[in-house]
Amino acid sequence: MVSRAVSFTRAELMAVLDEVKDPEVPVLSVVELGVVRDVEVLDDGVRVTVTPTYSGCPAMAAIEHDIAHALRAHGVANVQVRTSYLPAWTTDWIPAAAREKLRAYGIAPPGPADHEAPVQIGRRRAAVRCPFCGSPHTQLRSEFGSTACKAIHVCDECRQPFEEFKAI
Protein backbone atom coordinates (compact mmCIF):
# COMPACT_ATOMS: atom_id res chain seq x y z
CA MET A 1 0.00 0.00 0.00
CA VAL A 2 1.30 3.44 -0.87
CA SER A 3 1.10 5.90 1.99
CA ARG A 4 -0.40 9.31 1.36
CA ALA A 5 2.88 10.78 2.54
CA VAL A 6 4.49 10.31 -0.84
CA SER A 7 1.76 12.31 -2.52
CA PHE A 8 3.16 15.49 -0.93
CA THR A 9 6.14 17.35 -2.25
CA ARG A 10 8.76 18.68 0.10
CA ALA A 11 7.56 22.23 -0.54
CA GLU A 12 3.98 21.27 0.33
CA LEU A 13 5.14 19.68 3.58
CA MET A 14 7.15 22.79 4.41
CA ALA A 15 4.02 24.86 3.82
CA VAL A 16 2.15 22.67 6.32
CA LEU A 17 4.94 23.14 8.87
CA ASP A 18 4.94 26.87 8.25
CA GLU A 19 1.50 26.83 9.90
CA VAL A 20 2.99 25.47 13.14
CA LYS A 21 3.73 28.38 15.44
CA ASP A 22 6.37 28.53 18.12
CA PRO A 23 4.51 28.17 21.45
CA GLU A 24 6.58 30.91 23.11
CA VAL A 25 6.72 33.33 20.17
CA PRO A 26 3.42 32.62 18.39
CA VAL A 27 4.06 35.24 15.71
CA LEU A 28 6.74 33.03 14.13
CA SER A 29 6.40 29.55 12.67
CA VAL A 30 8.86 26.79 13.48
CA VAL A 31 10.07 27.10 9.87
CA GLU A 32 10.68 30.87 10.14
CA LEU A 33 12.44 30.32 13.44
CA GLY A 34 14.83 27.91 11.73
CA VAL A 35 13.95 25.05 14.07
CA VAL A 36 12.79 22.93 11.12
CA ARG A 37 15.96 22.10 9.19
CA ASP A 38 14.69 19.52 6.74
CA VAL A 39 11.68 17.48 5.66
CA GLU A 40 12.19 14.22 3.82
CA VAL A 41 9.59 12.05 2.17
CA LEU A 42 10.30 8.41 3.06
CA ASP A 43 8.68 5.26 1.64
CA ASP A 44 6.36 4.96 4.59
CA GLY A 45 6.04 8.47 5.92
CA VAL A 46 7.82 11.74 6.54
CA ARG A 47 10.92 12.58 8.52
CA VAL A 48 11.35 16.08 9.93
CA THR A 49 14.74 17.22 11.22
CA VAL A 50 14.64 19.83 13.95
CA THR A 51 17.40 21.76 15.71
CA PRO A 52 16.58 22.97 19.23
CA THR A 53 17.00 26.63 20.05
CA TYR A 54 18.38 26.24 23.60
CA SER A 55 19.54 23.04 25.37
CA GLY A 56 16.95 23.50 28.06
CA CYS A 57 14.17 24.95 25.93
CA PRO A 58 10.98 23.64 27.55
CA ALA A 59 9.04 24.30 24.33
CA MET A 60 10.90 21.70 22.26
CA ALA A 61 8.67 18.80 23.29
CA ALA A 62 5.58 20.88 22.45
CA ILE A 63 7.11 21.87 19.11
CA GLU A 64 7.81 18.26 18.16
CA HIS A 65 4.29 17.29 19.18
CA ASP A 66 2.78 20.15 17.17
CA ILE A 67 4.84 19.23 14.08
CA ALA A 68 3.70 15.61 14.18
CA HIS A 69 0.12 16.68 14.85
CA ALA A 70 0.04 19.13 11.91
CA LEU A 71 1.36 16.56 9.45
CA ARG A 72 -1.03 13.87 10.70
CA ALA A 73 -3.92 16.30 10.28
CA HIS A 74 -2.91 16.46 6.61
CA GLY A 75 -3.02 12.69 6.33
CA VAL A 76 0.60 11.78 6.93
CA ALA A 77 0.27 8.72 9.16
CA ASN A 78 3.91 8.10 9.96
CA VAL A 79 5.85 11.14 11.16
CA GLN A 80 9.36 10.85 12.54
CA VAL A 81 10.91 13.87 14.23
CA ARG A 82 14.68 13.67 14.33
CA THR A 83 16.85 16.08 16.35
CA SER A 84 20.09 17.42 14.95
CA TYR A 85 22.54 19.59 16.93
CA LEU A 86 25.04 20.24 14.16
CA PRO A 87 25.20 23.01 13.15
CA ALA A 88 23.98 24.67 16.35
CA TRP A 89 20.85 26.78 16.04
CA THR A 90 21.44 30.48 15.54
CA THR A 91 19.14 33.49 15.34
CA ASP A 92 20.93 34.29 12.06
CA TRP A 93 18.63 31.67 10.49
CA ILE A 94 15.59 33.89 11.07
CA PRO A 95 14.90 35.58 7.71
CA ALA A 96 14.34 39.34 7.29
CA ALA A 97 10.57 39.02 6.77
CA ALA A 98 10.22 37.07 10.02
CA ARG A 99 12.30 39.68 11.86
CA GLU A 100 9.86 42.31 10.68
CA LYS A 101 6.99 40.19 12.04
CA LEU A 102 8.76 40.10 15.42
CA ARG A 103 9.16 43.87 15.44
CA ALA A 104 5.50 44.41 14.50
CA TYR A 105 4.56 42.04 17.34
CA GLY A 106 6.53 44.20 19.80
CA ILE A 107 9.68 42.10 20.13
CA ALA A 108 12.96 43.68 19.03
CA PRO A 109 14.51 41.28 16.51
CA PRO A 110 17.98 39.81 17.11
CA GLY A 111 21.09 41.50 15.77
CA PRO A 112 23.81 39.48 14.07
CA ALA A 113 25.09 36.57 16.20
CA ASP A 114 28.84 36.62 16.56
CA HIS A 115 29.62 33.61 18.70
CA GLU A 116 33.34 33.72 17.96
CA ALA A 117 33.91 37.27 19.26
CA PRO A 118 35.64 37.52 22.68
CA VAL A 119 33.22 37.39 25.63
CA GLN A 120 32.99 40.91 27.05
CA ILE A 121 32.48 41.27 30.78
CA GLY A 122 31.35 44.51 32.40
CA ARG A 123 30.72 46.24 29.08
CA ARG A 124 27.52 48.01 28.19
CA ARG A 125 25.88 46.39 25.22
CA ALA A 126 24.84 48.52 22.26
CA ALA A 127 21.32 49.87 22.79
CA VAL A 128 18.53 47.92 21.13
CA ARG A 129 16.08 49.95 19.04
CA CYS A 130 12.58 50.19 20.55
CA PRO A 131 10.17 48.07 18.45
CA PHE A 132 7.31 50.47 19.26
CA CYS A 133 8.66 53.97 18.58
CA GLY A 134 11.95 53.12 16.88
CA SER A 135 14.03 55.13 19.37
CA PRO A 136 17.64 54.04 19.93
CA HIS A 137 17.46 55.45 23.49
CA THR A 138 16.69 52.30 25.43
CA GLN A 139 18.12 50.51 28.44
CA LEU A 140 18.71 46.85 29.16
CA ARG A 141 16.82 45.83 32.31
CA SER A 142 17.50 42.10 32.36
CA GLU A 143 19.38 39.73 30.09
CA PHE A 144 16.65 37.18 30.73
CA GLY A 145 12.95 37.65 30.19
CA SER A 146 9.85 35.50 30.08
CA THR A 147 11.89 32.91 28.20
CA ALA A 148 15.61 32.17 27.94
CA CYS A 149 15.70 33.55 24.40
CA LYS A 150 14.53 37.05 25.33
CA ALA A 151 15.95 40.02 27.24
CA ILE A 152 13.97 42.86 28.80
CA HIS A 153 14.58 46.49 27.88
CA VAL A 154 12.79 49.75 28.52
CA CYS A 155 12.49 52.66 26.08
CA ASP A 156 13.51 56.08 27.42
CA GLU A 157 11.44 57.86 24.76
CA CYS A 158 8.06 56.15 24.84
CA ARG A 159 8.59 54.57 28.31
CA GLN A 160 7.46 51.24 26.97
CA PRO A 161 9.12 48.10 28.36
CA PHE A 162 9.81 45.61 25.59
CA GLU A 163 11.43 42.28 24.90
CA GLU A 164 14.37 41.60 22.64
CA PHE A 165 14.97 38.31 20.89
CA LYS A 166 18.63 37.81 21.83
CA ALA A 167 21.20 37.05 19.16
CA ILE A 168 22.72 33.64 19.75
Added chain:
Amino acid sequence: MSRADSSAAAQPRNDNFQYLLRLGDDRLVLGHRLSEWCGHAPILEEDIALANIALDLVGEANLLLTLAANGEAGGRDADALAYTRDAIDYRNCLLVELPRGDFAVTVARQFLFSCHALAQSDALRQSANTDLSGIAGKMHKEARYHVRHSGDWMLRLGLGTDESHARLQAAVDDLWRYTGEMFLTDEVEQRLVAAKIAVDSSTLEDPWKTRVLDVLKQAGITTPEVVWMQRGGRMGRHTEHLGHLLAEMQVLQRQHPGATW
Protein backbone atom coordinates in the same frame (compact mmCIF):
# COMPACT_ATOMS: atom_id res chain seq x y z
CA MET B 1 31.79 1.61 37.80
CA SER B 2 30.07 -1.60 38.75
CA ARG B 3 28.91 -2.11 35.17
CA ALA B 4 32.32 -1.66 33.60
CA ASP B 5 33.33 -4.44 31.24
CA SER B 6 36.98 -5.42 31.56
CA SER B 7 37.47 -6.84 28.05
CA ALA B 8 39.82 -4.88 25.77
CA ALA B 9 37.13 -4.25 23.17
CA ALA B 10 34.90 -2.62 25.77
CA GLN B 11 37.50 -0.08 26.88
CA PRO B 12 36.70 2.66 24.36
CA ARG B 13 33.04 2.31 25.23
CA ASN B 14 33.73 2.51 28.96
CA ASP B 15 36.02 5.50 28.44
CA ASN B 16 33.37 7.32 26.45
CA PHE B 17 30.75 6.55 29.06
CA GLN B 18 32.95 7.80 31.91
CA TYR B 19 33.89 10.95 30.04
CA LEU B 20 30.30 11.82 29.15
CA LEU B 21 29.27 11.23 32.77
CA ARG B 22 31.87 13.77 33.91
CA LEU B 23 30.59 16.36 31.45
CA GLY B 24 26.93 15.60 32.13
CA ASP B 25 27.17 15.26 35.93
CA ASP B 26 28.96 18.62 36.28
CA ARG B 27 26.02 20.28 34.56
CA LEU B 28 23.25 18.26 36.17
CA VAL B 29 24.49 18.87 39.71
CA LEU B 30 25.26 22.55 39.14
CA GLY B 31 21.91 23.02 37.38
CA HIS B 32 20.12 21.47 40.33
CA ARG B 33 22.05 23.63 42.81
CA LEU B 34 21.19 26.71 40.83
CA SER B 35 17.52 25.77 40.64
CA GLU B 36 17.43 26.05 44.45
CA TRP B 37 17.37 29.82 43.95
CA CYS B 38 14.08 29.69 42.09
CA GLY B 39 11.74 31.93 44.10
CA HIS B 40 14.57 32.99 46.46
CA ALA B 41 16.90 35.20 44.42
CA PRO B 42 17.54 38.76 45.67
CA ILE B 43 15.61 40.42 42.83
CA LEU B 44 13.03 39.21 40.33
CA GLU B 45 15.27 39.65 37.27
CA GLU B 46 17.95 37.57 38.93
CA ASP B 47 15.48 34.90 39.92
CA ILE B 48 14.53 34.54 36.26
CA ALA B 49 18.14 34.65 35.11
CA LEU B 50 19.32 31.95 37.52
CA ALA B 51 16.36 29.72 36.69
CA ASN B 52 17.07 30.12 32.97
CA ILE B 53 20.74 29.29 33.39
CA ALA B 54 19.80 26.28 35.54
CA LEU B 55 17.51 25.18 32.72
CA ASP B 56 20.38 25.46 30.22
CA LEU B 57 22.62 23.35 32.43
CA VAL B 58 20.02 20.65 33.04
CA GLY B 59 19.22 20.68 29.30
CA GLU B 60 22.91 20.22 28.48
CA ALA B 61 23.11 17.41 31.04
CA ASN B 62 20.13 15.73 29.44
CA LEU B 63 21.88 15.75 26.04
CA LEU B 64 25.17 14.48 27.48
CA LEU B 65 23.64 11.78 29.66
CA THR B 66 21.44 10.64 26.76
CA LEU B 67 24.60 10.28 24.68
CA ALA B 68 26.26 8.40 27.55
CA ALA B 69 23.27 6.09 27.92
CA ASN B 70 23.07 5.42 24.17
CA GLY B 71 26.65 4.20 24.18
CA GLU B 72 26.21 2.02 27.22
CA ALA B 73 25.39 -1.68 27.06
CA GLY B 74 23.28 -1.45 30.19
CA GLY B 75 20.14 -0.15 28.51
CA ARG B 76 19.71 2.80 30.86
CA ASP B 77 18.45 6.17 29.67
CA ALA B 78 19.33 9.71 30.82
CA ASP B 79 16.62 9.63 33.49
CA ALA B 80 17.92 6.35 34.89
CA LEU B 81 21.43 7.79 35.03
CA ALA B 82 20.23 10.96 36.75
CA TYR B 83 17.73 9.47 39.17
CA THR B 84 19.03 6.03 40.09
CA ARG B 85 22.77 6.43 40.54
CA ASP B 86 24.15 6.86 44.04
CA ALA B 87 26.67 9.56 44.92
CA ILE B 88 29.58 7.13 44.54
CA ASP B 89 28.66 6.66 40.85
CA TYR B 90 28.46 10.40 40.15
CA ARG B 91 31.49 11.85 38.36
CA ASN B 92 31.02 15.61 38.81
CA CYS B 93 33.78 17.77 40.24
CA LEU B 94 33.38 18.81 43.88
CA LEU B 95 33.00 22.51 43.05
CA VAL B 96 29.49 22.09 41.61
CA GLU B 97 28.04 20.09 44.52
CA LEU B 98 28.93 22.52 47.31
CA PRO B 99 25.92 24.20 48.95
CA ARG B 100 24.66 27.28 47.14
CA GLY B 101 25.72 29.54 50.03
CA ASP B 102 24.84 33.21 49.81
CA PHE B 103 24.42 35.04 46.51
CA ALA B 104 28.17 35.82 46.37
CA VAL B 105 29.03 32.11 46.63
CA THR B 106 26.57 31.34 43.85
CA VAL B 107 27.96 34.09 41.62
CA ALA B 108 31.59 33.13 42.25
CA ARG B 109 30.93 29.43 41.65
CA GLN B 110 29.02 30.13 38.43
CA PHE B 111 31.82 32.33 37.21
CA LEU B 112 34.61 29.88 38.06
CA PHE B 113 32.72 27.00 36.46
CA SER B 114 31.42 28.89 33.41
CA CYS B 115 34.90 30.10 32.45
CA HIS B 116 35.99 26.46 32.48
CA ALA B 117 32.89 25.37 30.54
CA LEU B 118 33.57 28.04 27.92
CA ALA B 119 37.12 26.84 27.22
CA GLN B 120 36.07 23.19 27.41
CA SER B 121 33.08 23.48 25.05
CA ASP B 122 35.13 25.58 22.65
CA ALA B 123 37.68 22.76 22.35
CA LEU B 124 35.07 20.00 22.23
CA ARG B 125 33.53 21.57 19.12
CA GLN B 126 36.45 19.84 17.34
CA SER B 127 35.69 16.41 18.85
CA ALA B 128 35.86 13.46 16.46
CA ASN B 129 32.61 12.29 18.08
CA THR B 130 30.17 14.32 15.99
CA ASP B 131 27.33 13.86 18.50
CA LEU B 132 29.55 15.39 21.16
CA SER B 133 30.86 18.17 18.90
CA GLY B 134 27.27 19.11 18.05
CA ILE B 135 26.30 19.33 21.72
CA ALA B 136 29.52 21.26 22.41
CA GLY B 137 28.56 23.86 19.80
CA LYS B 138 25.33 24.42 21.69
CA MET B 139 27.07 24.47 25.09
CA HIS B 140 29.64 26.94 23.84
CA LYS B 141 26.99 29.47 22.85
CA GLU B 142 25.33 29.08 26.23
CA ALA B 143 28.61 29.23 28.17
CA ARG B 144 29.31 32.58 26.49
CA TYR B 145 26.36 34.29 28.13
CA HIS B 146 26.78 32.31 31.35
CA VAL B 147 30.28 33.81 31.65
CA ARG B 148 28.96 37.25 30.79
CA HIS B 149 26.16 37.05 33.33
CA SER B 150 28.29 35.78 36.24
CA GLY B 151 31.25 37.97 35.22
CA ASP B 152 29.11 41.11 35.31
CA TRP B 153 27.99 40.14 38.81
CA MET B 154 31.60 39.54 39.91
CA LEU B 155 32.31 43.17 39.04
CA ARG B 156 29.10 44.47 40.62
CA LEU B 157 29.69 42.65 43.90
CA GLY B 158 33.44 43.26 43.97
CA LEU B 159 33.05 46.98 43.26
CA GLY B 160 29.76 47.41 45.12
CA THR B 161 29.49 47.96 48.87
CA ASP B 162 31.94 46.91 51.58
CA GLU B 163 29.52 44.13 52.44
CA SER B 164 29.24 42.78 48.87
CA HIS B 165 33.00 43.01 48.41
CA ALA B 166 33.71 41.16 51.65
CA ARG B 167 31.21 38.44 50.81
CA LEU B 168 32.63 37.95 47.32
CA GLN B 169 36.19 37.77 48.66
CA ALA B 170 35.11 35.19 51.22
CA ALA B 171 33.32 33.19 48.52
CA VAL B 172 36.33 33.18 46.20
CA ASP B 173 38.60 32.23 49.13
CA ASP B 174 36.34 29.30 50.04
CA LEU B 175 35.82 28.02 46.50
CA TRP B 176 39.34 28.41 45.13
CA ARG B 177 40.60 25.12 46.53
CA TYR B 178 37.94 23.30 44.49
CA THR B 179 38.97 24.78 41.13
CA GLY B 180 42.07 22.64 40.54
CA GLU B 181 40.00 19.51 40.01
CA MET B 182 38.55 20.92 36.78
CA PHE B 183 42.01 20.74 35.20
CA LEU B 184 43.03 17.24 36.25
CA THR B 185 43.44 14.67 33.54
CA ASP B 186 43.74 10.90 33.80
CA GLU B 187 44.16 7.75 31.68
CA VAL B 188 40.51 7.66 30.63
CA GLU B 189 40.69 11.19 29.32
CA GLN B 190 44.12 10.73 27.74
CA ARG B 191 42.97 7.72 25.72
CA LEU B 192 40.07 9.83 24.40
CA VAL B 193 42.43 12.75 23.72
CA ALA B 194 44.53 10.37 21.60
CA ALA B 195 41.35 9.40 19.74
CA LYS B 196 40.61 13.14 19.23
CA ILE B 197 37.32 12.77 21.12
CA ALA B 198 38.16 14.58 24.37
CA VAL B 199 40.08 17.70 25.29
CA ASP B 200 43.02 17.42 27.71
CA SER B 201 41.64 19.20 30.79
CA SER B 202 45.10 20.40 31.84
CA THR B 203 45.27 22.55 28.70
CA LEU B 204 42.17 24.47 29.81
CA GLU B 205 43.82 25.92 32.90
CA ASP B 206 45.79 28.70 31.17
CA PRO B 207 42.87 30.25 29.25
CA TRP B 208 40.73 29.87 32.39
CA LYS B 209 43.30 31.59 34.58
CA THR B 210 43.81 34.43 32.14
CA ARG B 211 40.11 35.30 32.18
CA VAL B 212 39.47 34.61 35.88
CA LEU B 213 42.48 36.52 37.20
CA ASP B 214 41.65 39.47 34.96
CA VAL B 215 38.11 39.71 36.33
CA LEU B 216 39.25 39.20 39.94
CA LYS B 217 41.69 42.06 39.46
CA GLN B 218 39.02 44.31 37.93
CA ALA B 219 36.68 43.42 40.81
CA GLY B 220 39.35 44.27 43.38
CA ILE B 221 39.36 40.72 44.69
CA THR B 222 42.62 39.19 45.93
CA THR B 223 43.52 35.90 44.27
CA PRO B 224 43.75 33.28 47.02
CA GLU B 225 46.93 31.38 47.66
CA VAL B 226 46.28 27.70 47.82
CA VAL B 227 48.51 24.99 49.16
CA TRP B 228 46.21 22.05 48.43
CA MET B 229 43.53 21.55 45.78
CA GLN B 230 40.65 19.28 46.73
CA ARG B 231 39.85 16.39 44.40
CA GLY B 232 37.93 13.13 44.27
CA GLY B 233 34.67 13.82 42.45
CA ARG B 234 35.81 12.29 39.17
CA MET B 235 36.44 9.03 41.06
CA GLY B 236 33.17 9.12 42.97
CA ARG B 237 34.67 10.44 46.23
CA HIS B 238 32.33 13.30 47.02
CA THR B 239 31.66 15.73 49.84
CA GLU B 240 28.74 14.96 52.14
CA HIS B 241 26.73 17.59 50.29
CA LEU B 242 26.14 15.54 47.14
CA GLY B 243 24.18 12.85 48.99
CA HIS B 244 21.77 15.45 50.36
CA LEU B 245 21.34 16.99 46.92
CA LEU B 246 20.63 13.61 45.33
CA ALA B 247 18.21 12.68 48.11
CA GLU B 248 16.08 15.65 47.17
CA MET B 249 16.56 15.34 43.41
CA GLN B 250 15.90 11.60 43.27
CA VAL B 251 13.21 11.14 45.92
CA LEU B 252 10.30 10.76 43.52
CA GLN B 253 11.96 8.20 41.24
CA ARG B 254 13.29 6.31 44.25
CA GLN B 255 9.85 6.08 45.85
CA HIS B 256 7.94 5.52 42.61
CA PRO B 257 10.41 3.98 40.13
CA GLY B 258 9.56 4.83 36.53
CA ALA B 259 6.83 7.29 37.49
CA THR B 260 5.83 9.70 34.73
CA TRP B 261 3.34 12.54 34.54
